[in-house]
Amino acid sequence: MSTKVLLNENQAQADSKIHFLNLDYQRGKKMLETLKKIGFEAGSITDWQEVEKHFYTNPDWTLEFNLQAKGYSETFAEAKKLFSSQNRYEAITDAEKEEIKEQYRIYASDHQKEALQLVNSIADNLNRLKDFNIPINSSYASQLCYVLRNKDQNVTVSNESLLPYLLKLEQDIFN
Incomplete structure (x- = not known):
């Protein structure tokens, strides 16, 4: 059930x-x-x-x-x-x-439950980024993962914006 x-x-x-x-x-x-x-x-x-x-x-x-x-x-x-x-x-x-x-x-349907789980997963993952010292306010989040003006397009990751954080993360591990 x-x-x-x-x-x-x-x-x-x-x-x-x-x-x-x-x-x-x-x-x-x-x-x-x-x-x-x-x-x-x-x-x-x-x-x-x-x-x-x-x-x-x-x-x-x-x-x-x-x-x-x-x-x-x-x-x-x-x-x-x-x-x-x-x-x-x-x-x-x-x-x-x-x-x-x-x-x-009013209870959620199966589709609504799935959508809710996905949104919670996104929030959990964004919060985990804080553990890696990657800022996630709205401005930084939109630089790292952005959706162009068309809402029907997929979200893409900006490797250029993410690269400095990933490099710093590696440096922190070795120090």
Whole structure:
């Protein structure tokens, strides 16, 4: 299995989605607590009609009259405002959070990984040149290896520019 290389991550978008799922949980929890105050207990509610059926204690009366007779109208209305098909009744788990974050991550393809390895190899090799006292700022690097104005041409090494450093390197070894 090849290793994943993370190119980009939209942390703000993932955090936003997690935040809204937490709000859905808080809303669902508050709704259940509100209904419990008036005698309806459940672990979750998928259809508001099941709640209404519970409060039709006298089928000859309207729902509103049934609620008023027991003094539940306000609390029932408060709970109904909190009901949503999006409500969650269990807190979001760490595994769910990680799954959401994963949806907002972009990983490198095999070609992108190869390009990244090549660029890192170039940087490593340029840094190794420092060990040989060959300067590698942008000006010296462009003198040693240059690309003409056409970006489609290959990079070439300027032996004339490199020769003094190579000769000095040999002298340093023998001294």
